[in-house]
Amino acid sequence: xxxxxxxxxxxxxxxxxxxxxxxxxxxxxxxxxxxxxxxxxxxxxxxxxxxxxxxxxxxxxxxxxxxxxxxxxxxxxxxxxxxxxxxxxxxxxxxxxxxxxxxxxxxxxxxxxxxxxxxxxxxxxxxxxxxxxxxxxxxxxxxxxxxxxxxxxxxxxxxxxxxxxxxxxxxxxxxxxxxxxxxxxxxxxxxxxxxxxxxxxxxxxxxxxxxxxxxxxxxxxxxxxxxxx
Amino acid sequence: xxxxxxxxxxxxxxxxxxxxxxxxxxxxxxxxxxxxxxxxxxxxxxxxxxxxxxxxxxxxxxxxxxxxxxxxxxxxxxxxxxxxxxxxxxxxxxxxxxxxxxxxxxxxxxxxxxxxxxxxxxxxxxxxxxxxxxx
Numbered sequence: 001x002x003x004x005x006x007x008x009x010x011x012x013x014x015x016x017x018x019x020x021x022x023x024x025x026x027x028x029x030x031x032x033x034x035x036x037x038x039x040x041x042x043x044x045x046x047x048x049x050x051x052x053x054x055x056x057x058x059x060x061x062x063x064x065x066x067x068x069x070x071x072x073x074x075x076x077x078x079x080x081x082x083x084x085x086x087x088x089x090x091x092x093x094x095x096x097x098x099x100x101x102x103x104x105x106x107x108x109x110x111x112x113x114x115x116x117x118x119x120x121x122x123x124x125x126x127x128x129x130x131x132x133x134x135x136x137x138x139x140x141x142x143x144x145x146x147x148x149x150x151x152x153x154x155x156x157x158x159x160x161x162x163x164x165x166x167x168x169x170x171x172x173x174x175x176x177x178x179x180x181x182x183x184x185x186x187x188x189x190x191x192x193x194x195x196x197x198x199x200x201x202x203x204x205x206x207x208x209x210x211x212x213x214x215x216x217x218x219x220x221x222x223x224x225x226x227x228x229x
Numbered sequence: 230x231x232x233x234x235x236x237x238x239x240x241x242x243x244x245x246x247x248x249x250x251x252x253x254x255x256x257x258x259x260x261x262x263x264x265x266x267x268x269x270x271x272x273x274x275x276x277x278x279x280x281x282x283x284x285x286x287x288x289x290x291x292x293x294x295x296x297x298x299x300x301x302x303x304x305x306x307x308x309x310x311x312x313x314x315x316x317x318x319x320x321x322x323x324x325x326x327x328x329x330x331x332x333x334x335x336x337x338x339x340x341x342x343x344x345x346x347x348x349x350x351x352x353x354x355x356x357x358x359x360x361x362x363x364x
Contacts (some may be wrong), residue, residue, distance in 0.1 A: 089233060089273075096357060104354060113263060114231075119357065119358050
């Protein structure tokens with residue numbers, strides 16, 4: 001967490017430059033790229049064949065923060081190593097105005113094509129079934145209610161009771177805006193009870209499984225992958 | 230914010246039944262050409278609410294300042310109904326591409342058609358965040 005700003009593992013090689021560029025922008029008001037960010041990037045890179053086979057046209061990152069994940073997606077889609085495929089229309093949303101500035105600046109600097117940035121909370125402002133892919137590294141740290149308030153940096157990690165308060169609201173929202181056949185990637189930790197999150201997703205038509213599970217620093221991190229039938 | 234993005238936005242303020250499409254009141258826009266990808270635009274068609282797009286284009290025509298318009302000449306004219314076989318109509322797909330991806334709103338407001346709730350757009354970024362008493 002933030003008491004320990006040095007990540008336990010380095011970012012994956014292919015994303016190093018984007019991570020550096022993103023880290024340089026964040027300042028004190030935005031959550032910097034960290035172990036959870038890097039594991040999410042690794043999960044997306046491992047899934048590159050699966051992601052590209054589905055040919056997503058639209059992708060949303062919820063809580064984009066520094067913008068590193070959204071910007072790195074460009075490499076997932078048209079990195080020479082993967083043979084190239086069209087970059088989907090990329091949307092990035094965050095509550096924190098400082099995060100929005102970071103994300104917008106990084107996407108512009110990294111020349112990510114077809115990307116738009118919005119300020120907002122979750123996905124209530126979107127029509128149903130419009131997304132083919134959703135990525136979210138939500139606030140998952142168990143905290144009290146107070147830390148969840150406002151739009152500052154604490155909303156980047158404060159997840160309330162069991163760290164689940166945002167995740168539990170997010171799941172039905174994702175089920176509403178994800179198109180059939182769409183993919184959803186979610187970061188969480190052991191304290192959030194990933195098995196229970198997978199079961200909740202299942203009841204909403206989101207078939208989930210663990211794409212990654214690793215101890216990084218103080219956290220046992222999970223990347224869950226859901227597929228909407 | 231591209232017009233494609235506008236095409237998926239709705240007002241979700243508490244009590245609003247039909248917050249789509251948002252009315253565009255743009256004071257500043259820009260045209261910026263991006264590479265035309267025929268299969269990408271064509272695949273996007275099922276996601277588009279075509280009538281909302283036509284309405285958006287008519288609202289954009291009211292915008293006093295569209296940077297880069299000298300390169301485009303005039304706004305592309307879209308047919309009142311989607312062509313029967315849009316995938317085979319390259320002229321239509323090119324116009325659709327321009328409207329969806331190359332026209333962006335920079336400054337102005339998006340207004341909920343039902344409640345009148347205003348969502349400001351600044352520096353190309355719409356603020357869709359609701360207040361605590363609106364959710």
